[in-house]
Amino acid sequence: MQTNHIYHENCLVTLDRMEDGYLPLTVTSPPYNVDLGNNKHNQDKSYDTHDDNLTHEAYMESMKEIFTKIHQKTQSGGRCIINIGDGKNGRIPTHSDYIQMMSEIGWMPMANIVWNKRNVSGRTAWGSYGSPSAPSLPPPFEYIMVFAKDSYKLPQPENKAELIDITKEENLISVLSSSIDYIYDSEQTYYTKDVPKKEVDDFVESMKQSDLLKVQNFFETMPKLSKTHHFECKKCNYTEDIVIEGLQSFFV
Numbered sequence: 284m285q286t287n288h289i290y291h292e293n294c295l296v297t298l299d300r301m302e303d304g305y306l307p308l309t310v311t312s313p314p315y316n317v318d319l320g321n322n323k324h325n326q327d328k329s330y331d332t333h334d335d336n337l338t339h340e341a342y343m344e345s346m347k348e349i350f351t352k353i354h355q356k357t358q359s360g361g362r363c364i365i366n367i368g369d370g371k372n373g374r375i376p377t378h379s380d381y382i383q384m385m386s387e388i389g390w391m392p393m394a395n396i397v398w399n400k401r402n403v404s405g406r407t408a409w410g411s412y413g414s415p416s417a418p419s420l421p422p423p424f425e426y427i428m429v430f431a432k433d434s435y436k437l438p439q440p441e442n443k444a445e446l447i448d449i450t451k452e453e454n455l456i457s458v459l460s461s462s463i464d465y466i467y468d469s470e471q472t473y474y475t476k477d478v479p480k481k482e483v484d485d486f487v488e489s490m491k492q493s494d495l496l497k498v499q500n501f502f503e504t505m506p507k508l509s510k511t512h513h514f515e516c517k518k519c520n521y522t523e524d525i526v527i528e529g530l531q532s533f534f535v
């Protein structure tokens with residue numbers, strides 16, 4: 284198995300090249316089984332070798348084979364992230380069938396992210412003209428679902444400190460700049476989605492230290508969910524209060 288190499292082949296063949304427990308992370312956008320190619324909006328994007336119009340049952344079976352193999356090839360504590368949308372404007376609840384299917388394989392559901400694609404323009408609820416008996420609502424979002432194998436904790440390498448290639452300050456600037464939606468002055472509003480990330484980073488970096496501290500203070504004092512879990516080992520009587528709070532606890 285070569286790294287930094289693209290294998291243009293069926294992923295089942297690629298997965299067979301790997302030893303068990305090889306993968307720390309898989310990120311994938313599998314086929315959605317929405318008959319891409321016959322969809323009037325997507326005729327130029329048909330898949331030439333893949334049948335995207337199976338029965339839902341056959342589709343879920345074929346995906347189960349793939350995600351079972353990914354599970355076998357994933358290390359303990361590894362993760363699998365799936366981007367998927369529902370079929371037929373929500374009439375086929377593909378994303379919840381994935382959660383069911385992944386749980387049956389042994390994957391542990393870890394997080395669900397709703398990816399707001401903001402592509403609602405030009406889409407609306409329509410029925411037949413003059414007889415809107417069954418209007419449908421094309422959803423402007425998809426799901427990104429995170430699953431873990433065996434444990435929610437990813438094993439940390441012993442030389443973790445040596446591997447960190449970003450300073451605390453760079454990390455802070457990156458977190459701040461990704462959290463800004465828009466910046467305004469007395470004349471104009473600037474949306475960060477319309478400018479390159481580097482420009483937003485440069486803007487944050489150019490802020491006065493006193494202003495940066497104010498923004499940092501905003502993040503540190505913003506409301507957050509916190510839960511203290513009292514842990515008690517019945518065998519050895521060890522007790523500990525574990526505080527689950529903020530992003531740090533989410534990402535461990």
Ligand SMILES: C[S@@+](CC[C@H](N)C(=O)[O-])C[C@H]1O[C@@H](n2cnc3c(N)ncnc32)[C@H](O)[C@@H]1O
Pocket residue numbers: 292293294295312313314315330331332333
């Ligand atoms: C939802 S699309 C993802 C497209 C890709 N993310 C992109 O942006 O171009 C799913 C893709 O998986 C491919 N595919 C389907 N079955 C596959 C398999 N067994 N192994 C590898 N790729 C497969 C399809 O041909 C299609 O290109």
